[in-house]
Amino acid sequence: MTVVQGNGQASIVADGLVKRFGPFTAVDHVSFSIGRGEIVGFIGPNGAGKSTTIRILCGLLRPTEGRAVVAGIDVARNPEGVRQHIGYMSQKFSLYGDLTVMENLRFFGGIYRVEGALLDERMRFAIDMAGLSGREDALVSTLAGGWKQRLALGCAILHRPPILFLDEPTSGVDPESRRRFWELIHSLAADGVSVLVSTHYMDEAEYCNRVALINQGRLVAMGSPSELKQRGLGGDLLLLECDTLGAALAAIEGTSGVRDVAVFGNTLHVLVDNGDIAQRDLPRRLAAKGLADARLSTITPTLEDIFVELVANSTIAGVAS
Amino acid sequence: MRLGRIRAMAVKEMLQVWRDPRSLMIALLMPVMQMALLGYGVNLDAKHIPVCTFDREGSQFSEALLKRFKSTAYFAVVETVDNYRALTAAVDGGDCRIAIVVPPDFSKRLSDSGASSVQAIIDATDDNSANLALGYAQSVVSGFSADIAVQRAGMQGQWMAAPAALSLESRVWFNEDLVSRNFIIPGVVAMVMALVGSQLTSLTISREWERGTMELLVSTPVTPMEVMLGKLLPYFAIGFFDAALCLAFAVFWFDVPFRGTVFTLFFTTALFLIVVLGLGYLISVTVRSQVGASQIALLVTMLPTALLSGYTFPIDQMPALIRAVTYLVHARYYVTILKAVFLKGEGVVELAEPILAMTIYAALVAVLAARAFRKRLE
Numbered sequence: 001m002t003v004v005q006g007n008g009q010a011s012i013v014a015d016g017l018v019k020r021f022g023p024f025t026a027v028d029h030v031s032f033s034i035g036r037g038e039i040v041g042f043i044g045p046n047g048a049g050k051s052t053t054i055r056i057l058c059g060l061l062r063p064t065e066g067r068a069v070v071a072g073i074d075v076a077r078n079p080e081g082v083r084q085h086i087g088y089m090s091q092k093f094s095l096y097g098d099l100t101v102m103e104n105l106r107f108f109g110g111i112y113r114v115e116g117a118l119l120d121e122r123m124r125f126a127i128d129m130a131g132l133s134g135r136e137d138a139l140v141s142t143l144a145g146g147w148k149q150r151l152a153l154g155c156a157i158l159h160r161p162p163i164l165f166l167d168e169p170t171s172g173v174d175p176e177s178r179r180r181f182w183e184l185i186h187s188l189a190a191d192g193v194s195v196l197v198s199t200h201y202m203d204e205a206e207y208c209n210r211v212a213l214i215n216q217g218r219l220v221a222m223g224s225p226s227e228l229k230q231r232g233l234g235g236d237l238l239l240l241e242c243d244t245l246g247a248a249l250a251a252i253e254g255t256s257g258v259r260d261v262a263v264f265g266n267t268l269h270v271l272v273d274n275g276d277i278a279q280r281d282l283p284r285r286l287a288a289k290g291l292a293d294a295r296l297s298t299i300t301p302t303l304e305d306i307f308v309e310l311v312a313n314s315t316i317a318g319v320a321s
Numbered sequence: 322m323r324l325g326r327i328r329a330m331a332v333k334e335m336l337q338v339w340r341d342p343r344s345l346m347i348a349l350l351m352p353v354m355q356m357a358l359l360g361y362g363v364n365l366d367a368k369h370i371p372v373c374t375f376d377r378e379g380s381q382f383s384e385a386l387l388k389r390f391k392s393t394a395y396f397a398v399v400e401t402v403d404n405y406r407a408l409t410a411a412v413d414g415g416d417c418r419i420a421i422v423v424p425p426d427f428s429k430r431l432s433d434s435g436a437s438s439v440q441a442i443i444d445a446t447d448d449n450s451a452n453l454a455l456g457y458a459q460s461v462v463s464g465f466s467a468d469i470a471v472q473r474a475g476m477q478g479q480w481m482a483a484p485a486a487l488s489l490e491s492r493v494w495f496n497e498d499l500v501s502r503n504f505i506i507p508g509v510v511a512m513v514m515a516l517v518g519s520q521l522t523s524l525t526i527s528r529e530w531e532r533g534t535m536e537l538l539v540s541t542p543v544t545p546m547e548v549m550l551g552k553l554l555p556y557f558a559i560g561f562f563d564a565a566l567c568l569a570f571a572v573f574w575f576d577v578p579f580r581g582t583v584f585t586l587f588f589t590t591a592l593f594l595i596v597v598l599g600l601g602y603l604i605s606v607t608v609r610s611q612v613g614a615s616q617i618a619l620l621v622t623m624l625p626t627a628l629l630s631g632y633t634f635p636i637d638q639m640p641a642l643i644r645a646v647t648y649l650v651h652a653r654y655y656v657t658i659l660k661a662v663f664l665k666g667e668g669v670v671e672l673a674e675p676i677l678a679m680t681i682y683a684a685l686v687a688v689l690a691a692r693a694f695r696k697r698l699e
Binding site: 059060062079083086088090092093094095098099107108111 | 341
């Protein structure tokens with residue numbers, strides 16, 4: 001995966017964005033920039049401020065503070081100017097359920113002023129892309145989730161916008177459909193489309209060129225998935241398998257060299273300063289506690305590990321400040 | 322403003338109405354039902370008022386008098402009794418609205434003194450009907466007494482001394498038959514248009530909010546003006562279709578005389594449609610739920626139109642304060658125009674005043690509606 005950074009001019013710039021709803025701060029000084037042809041994933045729990053940030057960038061909400069520049073246009077000053085350059089898929093499915101596939105496409109074609117042969121060609125493309133051939137006259141409300149999402153994407157790119165905002169496009173969609181959806185996004189990015197996509201599926205972050213981790217309205221970290229994994233933990237990750245997890249947890253928690261222990265399913269993820277030393281010391285300690293069956297192995301951290309660690313740190317830092 | 326976007330919007334809206342049973346019912350069924358219900362149900366004429374008679378004399382004269390009650394269309398003699406108790410029971414039981422009692426000395430007093438009287442007992446629980454019944458009864462009796470006078474003059478061999486040397490001959494204009502339906506039906510058309518127009522559009526924006534489609538619409542380059550025009554255009558067409566339907570109903574079914582020109586009618590109907598569609602749209606933009614918007618639309622259009630437009634209750638008879646309020650009711654102008662076009666055949670020139678008022682109203686609503694819709698989620 002290569003990051004096409006274009007001529008260096010960013011497609012999307014968020015500069016100190018703040019959004020407050022009364023006393024609640026939904027977005028808290030978020031800054032980043034996204035280049036041409038880049039896919040950036042917004043990762044974070046529900047209510048972290050992902051949707052709010054995307055809505056500000058689309059000009060649907062006015063930021064309380066800060067500046068958003070999309071396609072070189074200040075969004076707050078000229079929201080209408082931005083709209084011809086963007087495609088947007090909202091979190092909630094928002095095509096017209098009482099219209100057919102073709103009627104929806106034709107409507108958005110009309111709204112985006114794509115006409116004649118060009119519209120026919122692009123509608124054809126959208127239908128093929130969504131795998132809806134033969135269902136052109138089906139009411140959209142009767143389609144299954146994956147089809148709906150791909151059709152929504154098809155509508156969002158009818159006018160071939162250089163910038164796409166996708167707000168949790170794959171939530172509630174089956175894994176196969178999700179995989180197909182990401183293939184589509186990649187082919188769009190290969191054509192130079194910048195994509196900002198939010199998700200709460202950690203595995204989807206791996207599909208992105210860069211990932212922005214968001215928690216409680218703040219940008220916790222941003223980088224490519226491999227970058228984040230390398231620098232995110234600042235140590236090595238071990239997997240501990242054991243029949244009596246609770247006892248094992250108690251045995252090694254707080255031992256020198258062990259920075260964190262977290263339960264992952266029926267295993268423990270143990271973050272240590274140095275993997276080699278821990279591989280030597282920990283089994284001895286566990287054996288001493290009568291846990292000889294415990295097996296330790298080195299693993300590559302997933303983004304979820306990183307996220308848990310970073311969020312824990314940022315939350316503590318937040319409380320401390 | 323792009324025509325293509327307005328067209329896309331209008332086509333989409335039309336398809337949605339076509340597939341929404343609720344909208345379809347408002348558009349097609351409601352006008353017909355309202356016309357039938359209000360056209361037949363609201364009738365201010367008193368005809369065939371049930372009457373009970375008690376002839377205490379049984380003479381030729383008394384029977385001749387009572388025969389007149391039988392022969393007029395205003396009354397229907399439903400009961401003939403021979404004692405006061407039965408008469409009281411008939412009035413109390415609601416079998417009749419009015420009872421006529423001829424005294425036992427009716428003929429005698431008539432021949433002795435040349436004057437006699439009959440008694441009328443009226444159920445006045447509904448004062449309007451009671452007044453009408455009394456009026457009709459008086460006219461029947463006075464007609465009878467006039468004939469008696471002529472007869473007596475003839476019998477005495479006198480040259481007829483003209484019992485009514487001076488008589489008022491009234492001639493009713495515009496609604497010659499004094500059929501209240503002719504007066505009411507044009508108002509019903511206004512009522513239907515007000516109701517249908519604002520109900521349909523009250524759903525249009527709130528539906529987008531409710532179904533979540535507004536979020537996407539707002540993210541597109543469509544302008545508020547394009548949204549408004551695209552959305553109102555189909556309803557304007559539906560409104561016109563409904564208006565034509567109601568007007569045809571009035572003329573061909575209810576036989577309301579139509580003396581004006583179709584042009585005046587359609588021109589003013591277009592103005593009125595702009596007002597009610599705009600109002601519904603304004604409500605829809607402000608209230609983001611379909612049910613809420615439709616309730617408010619009902620309150621804002623139906624009540625004032627029913628009570629304050631002059632459609633059934635004459636504005637001239639209202640207290641000054643209420644009369645002042647009626648100037649704010651859009652339907653007031655349209656009802657005035659409709660009645661004048663239908664019954665008097667007035668044209669655009671004669672109706673300049675209400676047309677001007679309605680134009681100002683339409684312009685005001687259009688400006689407010691165009692400004693009300695903001696492409697933001699907050």
